[in-house]
Amino acid sequence: MWKPDRSIKQPIYQQITDYMEHRISFGEFPPGSVLPSERKLADLLGVNRSTIVQAYEELRASGLVESAKGSGTRVSMHKWGITPKQTPNWKQYAEGGTFLPNLPFIRRIREELRNRESIIDFASGELSPDLFPNAIIRDLLQNKPFQEHLGYEDPQGFSPLRSSLVSFLEQHLHIHATDSSILITSGSQQSLFLITQCLLSPGDAVAIEDPSYCYSLPMFQSAGLRLFRLPVDEHGINPEDILTLYRRHRIRMIFVNPNFQNPTGSTLTLERRVRLLEIASELGVPIVEDDPFTLTALDGNPPPTLKSLDTTGNVLYIGSLSKIAASGLRIGWLIAPQAVVSRLTDARQQMDFGLSSIPQWVATQFIEEGHFENQIIKLREALLEKRNEMIRGLQQLIQENVSFTPPQGGLNMWCKINGSVDDFKLLDEAIKKGVIFVPGSVYGSDHGYIRLCFARPQLDEIMPGLNLLKEALQLPCLVRSSRIPAAFT
Amino acid sequence: MWKPDRSIKQPIYQQITDYMEHRISFGEFPPGSVLPSERKLADLLGVNRSTIVQAYEELRASGLVESAKGSGTRVSMHKWGITPKQTPNWKQYAEGGTFLPNLPFIRRIREELRNRESIIDFASGELSPDLFPNAIIRDLLQNKPFQEHLGYEDPQGFSPLRSSLVSFLEQHLHIHATDSSILITSGSQQSLFLITQCLLSPGDAVAIEDPSYCYSLPMFQSAGLRLFRLPVDEHGINPEDILTLYRRHRIRMIFVNPNFQNPTGSTLTLERRVRLLEIASELGVPIVEDDPFTLTALDGNPPPTLKSLDTTGNVLYIGSLSKIAASGLRIGWLIAPQAVVSRLTDARQQMDFGLSSIPQWVATQFIEEGHFENQIIKLREALLEKRNEMIRGLQQLIQENVSFTPPQGGLNMWCKINGSVDDFKLLDEAIKKGVIFVPGSVYGSDHGYIRLCFARPQLDEIMPGLNLLKEALQLPCLVRSSRIPAAFT
Ligand SMILES: Cc1ncc(COP(=O)(O)O)c(C=O)c1O
Ligand SMILES: Cc1ncc(COP(=O)(O)O)c(C=O)c1O
Numbered sequence: 021m022w023k024p025d026r027s028i029k030q031p032i033y034q035q036i037t038d039y040m041e042h043r044i045s046f047g048e049f050p051p052g053s054v055l056p057s058e059r060k061l062a063d064l065l066g067v068n069r070s071t072i073v074q075a076y077e078e079l080r081a082s083g084l085v086e087s088a089k090g091s092g093t094r095v096s097m098h099k100w101g102i103t104p105k106q107t108p109n110w111k112q113y114a115e116g117g118t119f120l121p122n123l124p125f126i127r128r129i130r131e132e133l134r135n136r137e138s139i140i141d142f143a144s145g146e147l148s149p150d151l152f153p154n155a156i157i158r159d160l161l162q163n164k165p166f167q168e169h170l171g172y173e174d175p176q177g178f179s180p181l182r183s184s185l186v187s188f189l190e191q192h193l194h195i196h197a198t199d200s201s202i203l204i205t206s207g208s209q210q211s212l213f214l215i216t217q218c219l220l221s222p223g224d225a226v227a228i229e230d231p232s233y234c235y236s237l238p239m240f241q242s243a244g245l246r247l248f249r250l251p252v253d254e255h256g257i258n259p260e261d262i263l264t265l266y267r268r269h270r271i272r273m274i275f276v277n278p279n280f281q282n283p284t285g286s287t288l289t290l291e292r293r294v295r296l297l298e299i300a301s302e303l304g305v306p307i308v309e310d311d312p313f314t315l316t317a318l319d320g321n322p323p324p325t326l327k328s329l330d331t332t333g334n335v336l337y338i339g340s341l342s343k344i345a346a347s348g349l350r351i352g353w354l355i356a357p358q359a360v361v362s363r364l365t366d367a368r369q370q371m372d373f374g375l376s377s378i379p380q381w382v383a384t385q386f387i388e389e390g391h392f393e394n395q396i397i398k399l400r401e402a403l404l405e406k407r408n409e410m411i412r413g414l415q416q417l418i419q420e421n422v423s424f425t426p427p428q429g430g431l432n433m434w435c436k437i438n439g440s441v442d443d444f445k446l447l448d449e450a451i452k453k454g455v456i457f458v459p460g461s462v463y464g465s466d467h468g469y470i471r472l473c474f475a476r477p478q479l480d481e482i483m484p485g486l487n488l489l490k491e492a493l494q495l496p497c498l499v500r501s502s503r504i505p506a507a508f509t
Numbered sequence: 510m511w512k513p514d515r516s517i518k519q520p521i522y523q524q525i526t527d528y529m530e531h532r533i534s535f536g537e538f539p540p541g542s543v544l545p546s547e548r549k550l551a552d553l554l555g556v557n558r559s560t561i562v563q564a565y566e567e568l569r570a571s572g573l574v575e576s577a578k579g580s581g582t583r584v585s586m587h588k589w590g591i592t593p594k595q596t597p598n599w600k601q602y603a604e605g606g607t608f609l610p611n612l613p614f615i616r617r618i619r620e621e622l623r624n625r626e627s628i629i630d631f632a633s634g635e636l637s638p639d640l641f642p643n644a645i646i647r648d649l650l651q652n653k654p655f656q657e658h659l660g661y662e663d664p665q666g667f668s669p670l671r672s673s674l675v676s677f678l679e680q681h682l683h684i685h686a687t688d689s690s691i692l693i694t695s696g697s698q699q700s701l702f703l704i705t706q707c708l709l710s711p712g713d714a715v716a717i718e719d720p721s722y723c724y725s726l727p728m729f730q731s732a733g734l735r736l737f738r739l740p741v742d743e744h745g746i747n748p749e750d751i752l753t754l755y756r757r758h759r760i761r762m763i764f765v766n767p768n769f770q771n772p773t774g775s776t777l778t779l780e781r782r783v784r785l786l787e788i789a790s791e792l793g794v795p796i797v798e799d800d801p802f803t804l805t806a807l808d809g810n811p812p813p814t815l816k817s818l819d820t821t822g823n824v825l826y827i828g829s830l831s832k833i834a835a836s837g838l839r840i841g842w843l844i845a846p847q848a849v850v851s852r853l854t855d856a857r858q859q860m861d862f863g864l865s866s867i868p869q870w871v872a873t874q875f876i877e878e879g880h881f882e883n884q885i886i887k888l889r890e891a892l893l894e895k896r897n898e899m900i901r902g903l904q905q906l907i908q909e910n911v912s913f914t915p916p917q918g919g920l921n922m923w924c925k926i927n928g929s930v931d932d933f934k935l936l937d938e939a940i941k942k943g944v945i946f947v948p949g950s951v952y953g954s955d956h957g958y959i960r961l962c963f964a965r966p967q968l969d970e971i972m973p974g975l976n977l978l979k980e981a982l983q984l985p986c987l988v989r990s991s992r993i994p995a996a997f998t
Contacts, residue, residue: 021688022687046690047823048846049847053847107790108795118706146661149660157655158654162652171635172837201535206862209860210860213860213861219603221605304597330536332596348660348662357599358542359542359600366611367608370608370611370726370727371695376840376867378871379867
């Protein structure tokens, strides 16, 4: 990213004026669009706000931009005397399409995380950077010559990776797959995307857990699906609820995350698992098992997956390396019947032509050279330590404010806030204090819950982070409102 | 992929029986679905067809599968005595969704290429493997330690890559971009996908070249767009046609591939370029410039891009490393105004969480270490040689059958077949002879054209390939039918 050059004679504000003029004239900010706020641009370029004020002043003087009441600085409609006959109305184009934007709260959180490096992050549902197998992957890249084809890769996925996954899944999860039944995707995320886009039609009813990661994804609404809720208790969903939903709405698919569920951390009991499979098979309704967390089981005893118990082929299984190795590899997979694999392979071929061979090759080597076993042992130890620290912190600092059930795996702690608290207001205040989390409502739950990820912060950030949260919780302004965002009603 | 083990005592047919039983019981082939044909499975596993016949015989004897008249071998509805109450109707699910499958001819071609290694490939629009910078990328991976973050990458793209592209675009294409105006995508393909999904709404009218790469992509129809044609002659589209289309259909976007167009190879004249920009700006309609080929200019003098002439910001520019370095990196980019970049970044974040950092880092190093200059010089030499060989072959072998204009860049030779020939029938016959190409109708053109990619085959395969094509062309059965696939009417 461009930064002003402090070693040259031209004053910083002048360099910034030129830079912004360049961006405007190049069309990045078309006539009528709003420039970044002075504070934001100052942060981005690492200069004082007053420098930006001066640069914007220059731009205003040249007629290129103008101040707009309440909406900051705007690019003039008549720039340099040339009136572009008509620039496309980019704002309107950007509002087009059937694909809905991310929830405002998700965008807000992402924005805060990007702009404020010092904030303590209980929001991102991922591992801290030190928990990735950094050294192993670096060594692997350096010591193993890359000899693979650099052309378009098979859109179903790099064939050696599919073969490695067959053994991996058998060994670690007792799932019997064949390499032709596996589709490699960009994380679990793309598997979910392909399923919602290609196997379901607008108007189809689907059942999803409540709360659920899926509610945080406008992807489901973008596909025009009607969402029905399966309430999650300490032991996951109650399978009998599916019968009721099916009778009323003829649901076409069931989405579940049975092990260490995101966000609640709950795990479906074996009894409920068996019943769920029974009901799905009776109704002929497929189950999508979204399973990123099973191998994080803190006691080293992963609960069985639905897929490993599935005798009728009703389960579409989605896995990923994101939460157990490295999310930046973008390696996930779907195990499905032939007809589904070929349909989704065909669709993804059109969308992105498949994944690069390089990270697929890295993932293959990582698994084949036996690094996974060590990685998962280290990871569990670290996660256990972090989870325990978070339990300790919650008990010591805000015992009277929250209730929670310690999760036995996964990355998150799901906390109920005792008393009447608006989780969005709490988020506002917490951000001001310097700590960030995800409000429970993002996952479709009622107000008064928050999701704290214990995997993302460093061990020694957990206590200070909870202290800041405590301060926020004690603010008198946190009275509960009944405002619930439209998407979740 | 699983293969029978010839070193063990169990007979091959028995191993295959067990393997298929496993695939069936695991749900990959649900009750009622059709197994691969005996010939196909034999090819895949590298055994005689009679071995497969024997294996299928065993499966039939066990009641697991049954012969179905005219449709091969089917999995029985009652397997092992257990009647699954209802398996999901996977076939029906696979037909769901709003996203249309690839054209049957594209699937057919892909299938043939996968199953027959010896076929001469004039169909795949890509470089032959030896033209990728294989050694450089291998060295780079080995000698440069990978120190980047292995967590979720910025969904807008790896920031150092965006910075490198700013200089790359300036230096090679005279395009002024800033790193905040660039979105990195999985090839150009994903840029096109995001634009059709997120900037346009169902029912919107768009103008595309005729013939055009875009016609080969059901993606445009999947987004519900109404497509209107801009006929391409030797010098590209005629901009005045846009005015007519606009008046009649209020087109909302114009898709063009101005340099070395796929499939025709034609390049828009400077005069038409200027007029195109003028008209687009007058109408306030954005132009999408899909530009994978400019730097392949065989004479080393790349024609100007529209983006470099764009003074009003009407052009959304799409580029890619696929045709000039390596398609397996899956690195493409879109240059667009702020509002568009943030909308598409947000959408792609939901679809795939962004690209892996590893290939993005590789692409950055490749550009930063100055390897591109050499790569492009070598590439142009090789492409020139292959193009010349193809011209020679066409002239020597089938001069009386085809007419063509030698392309000055890109990867393809667009040939008109003289006389009445059905291009789909010709494809059938050519495949039987051992050579494959893409029928022109796939690109929306009338029958009687074919696209021959000269970049994909090896230099010494071009002449033999054209010889086989000649044999196919001489078959008496090639009378023209009027069958035109529905998608192109
Ligand atoms: C339940 C669940 N599914 C899917 C994903 C997507 O992850 P990825 O695409 O990195 O595998 C996440 C990420 O947080 C998740 O929590
Ligand atoms: C005109 C054109 N655009 C886009 C693409 C997509 O290529 P990629 O996604 O590899 O950049 C191609 C590939 O053949 C093409 O010919």
